Amino acid sequence: MTPKPSKADIEDIIANGVRSVYQPIVDVIHGEILGYEGLSRGPIGHALESPLQLFAHAEALGLLPELELTCRAQSVSQFTRRGFQGKLFLNSNPHAFVDPHYPKGRTIEYLRDSNLTPDHIVIELTEKYLTEDYEVLKQALEHYRKMGFQTAIDDLGAGYNGLRLWSEIQPDYVKLDKHFVQGINTDPVKQAFARSVIQLCDQLRTTLIVEGVETPAELELLQDYGVQYVQGFVMSRPDELPVSPSHKLFSLAQQRKVHDQHLAEDLASWVRPVDPYTELGEVWLRLEREPSTHAFPVVSEGKPTGFIQRSRIYELFSKPYGRELFSHKPVYKFIAPHSLIVNRSTGLSALSQMVTSEDDLMARQYFIVVDDDRQYLGVGNTRDLLRKLTDIKLRSARHANPLTHMPGNVPTNEYIEELIRQKQPFQLAYVDIDHFKPFNDTFGYSLGDELILKLSQLLKERLRGRGQYLGHIGGDDFVVVSTHNDPLPQLRLMQQLYREAVRNIVVSSGHSANAYRAIDRHGEERLFSLPTLSVGLLRVQAPMPDCLDALGGTLAQIKHQAKKLHGEGIALADWQES
Structure with a gap:
């Protein structure tokens, strides 16, 4: 029977034995790497090589803050030293956040030493180890956000509190636990769960990352569902210098271009945008001058934030004293909820899924098209999308073999x-x-x-x-x-x-x-x-x-x-x- 590690054993690993490994997170729509998740391991071949064992014993012996900080420092420094690009996802144990002995300000120091800035970093909370002290945790995360960090919930669905935490802290990313991904191509229950999470992410404006993708069949089905970001063995295994999935990224990008010959940008028409602080009365005057325009994109510094719809302005101004009450209000206060903003290279099939995923179809009559830097390109409407899809299907049927289809x-x-x-x-x-x-x-x-x-x-x-x-x-x-x-x-x-x-x-x-x-x-x-x-x-x-x-x-x-x-x-x- 292996003896339990002592405090001295854990302290020795913290001082000399922590290894940083990385796994790429891949944008399967554009064939690019979004970033890398930084993971920590104990010494190779050691009884505490597994992070689960290492962190469990460190917490039991009161060494969790020290281990957490060492892992973070290692992940940041090695990320820069190895020349990785994109975002660094730091896998963090929430219990360390709320520990009274957890020192403040260290992460910024690590970034400064490695010539990184907070916008490079995503703080990942592992749902398996979530604390019940939501208020303290929210305060800690709010502190990180004010400094420019983004946040993510890891292993969504692995524990009991993931959905509650999602609603409480409203993270920038959620990562679907691998349990719901393995064998998803043959499991209707997992497929239903994944579709629900995809729809929820769309409605809450949270970016979904699906982790644990191990087979091409799983990847194919997730792509068919419109998933953009994946992580797993199908691309690359975690390693100190992970194998580059460059050939797979090239293949994904080329397939996208070939399979989606009809893209969202084909449906985009230029509509002069309005500034978020434009008064509603000014937009009303534009509506009178432009009777064919039914939705104006609200754009700040070239990046759209949503729509203001003609029907919404009519509704406000038709109320008693509505014109007097709302004419001088800034337009950003009335942006349509769940305004759809899509990348120019989004295929029409994926775009159709996005449009129909919202219960309120009135909110999805229009969509804003942006470039790869999220700069505004134009506005499309669902009517043109449906007409184009119908034309494609009719043409496909016309040229299909009548026996085999x-x-x-x-x-x-x-x-x-x-x-x-x-x-x-x-x-x-x-x-x-x-x-x-x-x-x-x-x-x-x-x-x-x-x-x-x-x-x-x-x-x-x-x-x-x-x-x-x-x-x-x-x-x-x-x-x-x-x-x-x-x-x-x-x-x-x-x-x-x-x-x-x-x-x-x-x-x-x-x-x-x-x-x-x-x-x-x-x-x-x-x-x-x-x-x-x-x-x-x-x-x-x-x-x-x-x-x-x-x-x-x-x-x-x-x-x-x-x-x-x-x-x-x-x-x-x-x-x-x-």
């Missing part, structure tokens, strides 16, 4: 052309069914359709994901476009699964699974085996082709080579500029 030739070609324009490397797999016509002629179109539907089902099951595009370009011809995952292993597995599926379809329909006789394309009768899959895979990377047509010759060759393999392998080629 997968994208057809036109959207598939456009997608590949966009990849080429963005100079995004990709792999293009051509998939078709061997000897499909003689099978169709012999067994009938109904059974032939079953084979096509089975192939589309396998493609969706085996090659589904944010980095995969699936198209049905006609008859028994399909394509898979992969932008970051290597599709080769799944394509090989799919060939095997398809062979087994075809045999089962034929047998269950009452036919023999043996070879059959049919007329070939030359008009001769011969023996055919059951259909298999021909697959050719073309790798396209720099130097990129000028257009899709440039790939035509290489694609034709790879299709021809794939047919010679009779479903027993995959033809591979790299595109080369001729």
Whole structure:
């Protein structure tokens, strides 16, 4: 049995053994790093290497303030020394905050020594260790805020007081506990919880960070929900010098550009903003001069704070003595609650989720579009958003394959052309069914359709994901476009699964699974085996082709080579500029 550590053991670790490790927090919309969470560890291989054990024993022995300050000093100094950029999230134990022996002013000293300023720092409170003394804790946090620090609640949902603390201190960030993230792609309960937290963050203007994201499937679902900031092994593990997720960031940014070809900035129109201290009477005069304007953005030093809506001014001025009471009031007092402010690169699908997440749809008739520095660009309205989404869906339906409902030739070609324009490397797999016509002629179109539907089902099951595009370009011809995952292993597995599926379809329909006789394309009768899959895979990377047509010759060759393999392998080629 391991003996309990003594006070001297903890003091020795505080003096010599604390290590700082970091984990990046990633903006998966823009493909950038928001900052790093600074975490502390005991000596490698030591019984107190785990921070949970280390902090628990330090608190029991009355050494929590000393340990907390040492960890903070280490995190700040190493952050600068290692050249990290962005914000530093300092994981803090709330019990240390309210300890009467906790010295004041040390954090500012640490920042000054490392040439950092408070706006670089986010103080993270771990919900697992929340104190019940809310008033003291609020006073401490208010003290930090006045000095320019931001705040965050870590491990939201892991304890019992997270929501209460959220409402009490109104943090700048909340971090969803990993329990609600692990396996979220297959758990409807966790999905419902995550959607609720996302909606609550939107309504309370709190930035959500989802931590503990470990798999691409979890990341994909969270991206579909519109989550912007994630942290977890899927990007990088905590380390003294964490592996840079630069290749993943590039992939995310490029995928965003390609998948969201229609962005919020496309819907933005310039509306002359008003200053927050403009009198309401002046805005009323503008309304009379501009009858087509229904919402004015309120902007201070280039950054919007919300809307003042025509309907709200009418409501105020229609009250008894309303004009006399409100004409000289500053406009900022009447900004619409939950005014929606979005980045220019927000995709229309994510924007639609933001608009519909608010119960009061009147509050989301308009949205303000900003650039990456939160500078005002223009105003969009929900009517134009819905019209654009409807047009996109109608166009998609018009060009979809009627049997499988997968994208057809036109959207598939456009997608590949966009990849080429963005100079995004990709792999293009051509998939078709061997000897499909003689099978169709012999067994009938109904059974032939079953084979096509089975192939589309396998493609969706085996090659589904944010980095995969699936198209049905006609008859028994399909394509898979992969932008970051290597599709080769799944394509090989799919060939095997398809062979087994075809045999089962034929047998269950009452036919023999043996070879059959049919007329070939030359008009001769011969023996055919059951259909298999021909697959050719073309790798396209720099130097990129000028257009899709440039790939035509290489694609034709790879299709021809794939047919010679009779479903027993995959033809591979790299595109080369001729």
